[in-house]
Amino acid sequence: MDILVIIFCKILSFFTNIFGGGTNLPGSVALKARPHILKKLAAGYRIIAVTGTNGKTTTSAMLASILRTTGRHVVSNESGANMKSGITSKLISAYPIFKKTDGDFAVLECDEAYLKYVTDDINPEIIAVTNIFRDQLDRYGEVSKTLKMIEEGCAKTDSVLVLNGDDPLLANLLPERKRYFYGFRVNPDVSKSEVQNAEGKFCTVCGSPYSYNFTTFNHLGDYFCPVCGFQKPALALGVSAQPEFSPDETKVSFDGLDITVPQPGAYNVYNALCAAAAAGAAGVCPDDIKTGIEAQECKFGRQETVEIDGRQLRLILVKNPAGCDEAINSVLADTGEVEIGFLLNDNYADGTDVSWIYDVGFEKLARLDYQNVAIGGTRCYDAAIRLSVAGLNSNKFIICEDFDSLLYAIKTNLRGRIYLFCTYTAMISLRKFLHKKGYIKKLWY
Amino acid sequence: MELTICHLYPELLNMYGDIGNVYILKHRAAQRGISIKVVNHTVGSAFSSQDTDVVLFGGGQDFEMSVVAEDIKNNMLAPLKSYIEDGGVTLAICGGYQMLGKNYITPEGNVIDGLGILPHYTEGGEKRLIGNFIFDYNGYDVIGFENHAGRTYIGDLKPLGKIKKGYGNNGEDGTEGLHYKNTYCTYSHGPFLSKNPLIADELIMKALEKRYGKVSLSPLDDEYEQSARRQLLKRFA
Known part of the structure; x- marks a missing residue:
């Protein structure tokens, strides 16, 4: 019976690939017909799940690249379809009817809220958690609830946990498990965010405020509780020397292993660390880890660059204050001709509440020497008000109510490197538009 | 002219x-040549009602709210109460609004004391009331976003507005927020003032009047604010 559903949904996914209809549809149909079909689909794979607020997609892509370097076949849901239906869809289209999957890897990016449903049927070898920040609170409530959902998801498994050791919120996650922590051993000295967010500022043991030897961003860093002595756990893998940051890449040393992370910013160092630690836990050797990370390309709007009439359009996915602040830092690190833009949508997948834009330090962008600012999305005027309050010159704003006018603005009013901040659905529909216009060749990865 | 905003915790x-509300007030005041000083009130610091023109009291997570409640009771309850009674301009949002009241009753029946400055009370519900909402404030459509588990009951007090779309205080009686003297309480969290410039200006005006006597505010170019309002009222109304 399972196999018939799988074959039917494979055909369905063939048609949705051609005619559109969403990456989640075949999975939703299969789950309706056979609620526990994931058990069957996942059998034979060595599974690594990646969850957390920020960096899931990049971490998963880096991890998949590392595992491919080892010569193994790897299945992964890299395009951000990370709810149970998306994961099911991916495993259906990858399902080999005629051969065995023994020893193949499945890297499954998993939405924080859906992990516990996925782990009903899948018992990953490893679960990696990138970090916990406030994200789309209209969906998840408070960060403590996000943590609880992840804990519930992990508790259903006997997975080894790979955790961000600089995130105090993760330190007490299932302490009886086999756990590997990763983080910074030295201060990366990135310019600090001016907006200090409050998640996880208090000791999870005694409730006193933490002190920090250094912070990397927001509540991540080398923390300790001055009252009860609780401190950052011992790291299994750490950044052991001052990284060299540049607009395109970062040179780092992971406990003596020199790696060039092909994306800018401290947050991508965390993503590389998480992928390296998870790969290490799966038994991959350091050389393959280095090669895999360095071979990984920018994926799906995570600092993807699109060439348009001699201009470089950089698509940056933003979905919450912490990620957006780091993206702003990477824009500021660019010393060339720079323009900025912001596409703000408020669909379900973006978060219907756009209040978070006031927790982002857009004020820093005011000192850039930009010619124009392109603004669009379903909440374009909210974005315009925010940027004008942040001190950007509203005479230079170009409100683009559709992508044609955005493209026109890019070709006529903007120059050099254009950093376009996009929320999730804005990114998806813009990429489709650019694909149709021939600027992006590959729509999905 | 200068105004001092005391931003609580x-x-x-x-x-x-x-x-965002602090940014908006600052931005709108600056365009009229009024400078705004922001005092970040932290745990353990004293509150001077004489030196304060606007109090902003926002919301937080449960644990942080309990730290705040404790600190206010220890360090500033009496001066905050007299500030509000004397008509000091206050904007209290979500958790801040709830805490000004008598108490909060959890779904399990535990009673958590509020500050008791105003007589409203709140009951915790199972389902969070979430979404864009619109309420009528003296004929002006106020657009906001609400996200709260608490149901607040204000008795005979004056609500800030009447719900046109969404839930408001409790999803039952059609009221939203509370308006007491110059204290504005609302469930419209986040940058509430960004899309409601009329209320932002009203807060600035009330604060100026209290300190300097009768004033008038020059109108601003609110092109984006008006466009945002038009767009959202069309979508949500």
Whole structure:
């Protein structure tokens, strides 16, 4: 019976690939017909799940690249379809009817809220958690609830946990498990965010405020509780020397292993660390880890660059204050001709509440020497008000109510490197538009 | 002219961009040549009602709210109460609004004392009331976003407005927020003032009047604010 559903949904996914209809549809149909079909689909794979607020997609892509370097076949849901239906869809289209999957890897990016449903049927070898920040609170409530959902998801498994050791919120996650922590051993000295967010500022043991030897961003860093002595756990893998940051890449040393992370910013160092630690836990050797990370390309709007009439359009996915602040830092690190833009949508997948834009330090962008600012999305005027309050010159704003006018603005009013901040659905529909216009060749990865 | 905004516990109560209201007030005042000083009130510091023109009291997560409640009771309950009674301009949002009241009753029946400055009370519900909402404030459509588990009951007090779309205080009686003297309480979290410039200006005006006597505010170019309102009223109304 399972196999018939799988074959039917494979055909369905063939048609949705051609005619559109969403990456989640075949999975939703299969789950309706056979609620526990994931058990069957996942059998034979060595599974690594990646969850957390920020960096899931990049971490998963880096991890998949590392595992491919080892010569193994790897299945992964890299395009951000990370709810149970998306994961099911991916495993259906990858399902080999005629051969065995023994020893193949499945890297499954998993939405924080859906992990516990996925782990009903899948018992990953490893679960990696990138970090916990406030994200789309209209969906998840408070960060403590996000943590609880992840804990519930992990508790259903006997997975080894790979955790961000600089995130105090993760330190007490299932302490009886086999756990590997990763983080910074030295201060990366990135310019600090001016907006200090409050998640996880208090000791999870005694409730006193933490002190920090250094912070990397927001509540991540080398923390300790001055009252009860609780401190950052011992790291299994750490950044052991001052990284060299540049607009395109970062040179780092992971406990003596020199790696060039092909994306800018401290947050991508965390993503590389998480992928390296998870790969290490799966038994991959350091050389393959280095090669895999360095071979990984920018994926799906995570600092993807699109060439348009001699201009470089950089698509940056933003979905919450912490990620957006780091993206702003990477824009500021660019010393060339720079323009900025912001596409703000408020669909379900973006978060219907756009209040978070006031927790982002857009004020820093005011000192850039930009010619124009392109603004669009379903909440374009909210974005315009925010940027004008942040001190950007509203005479230079170009409100683009559709992508044609955005493209026109890019070709006529903007120059050099254009950093376009996009929320999730804005990114998806813009990429489709650019694909149709021939600027992006590959729509999905 | 100068105004002082006292932002209560910005480090702890910063859930949903409530700080946006400080930015908006500053921005709108600056365009009229009024300078705004922002005092970040933190745990253990004293509150001077004489030196304060606007109090902003936002919302936070449960643990942070309990730290705040404790600190206010220890350090500033009496001066905050007399500030509000004397008509000091106050904007209280979500958790801040709830805490000004008598108490909060959890779904399990535990009673958590509020500050008791105003007589409203709140009952915790199972389902969170979430979404864009619109309420009528003296004929002006106020557009906001609400996200709260608490159901607040204000008895005979005057609500800030009447719900046109969404839930408001409790999803039952059609009221939203509370308006007492110059204290504005609302469930519209985050940058509430960004799309409601009329209320932002009213707060500035009330604060100026209290300190300097009768004043008038020059109108601003609110092109984006008006466009945002038009767009959202069309979508949500």
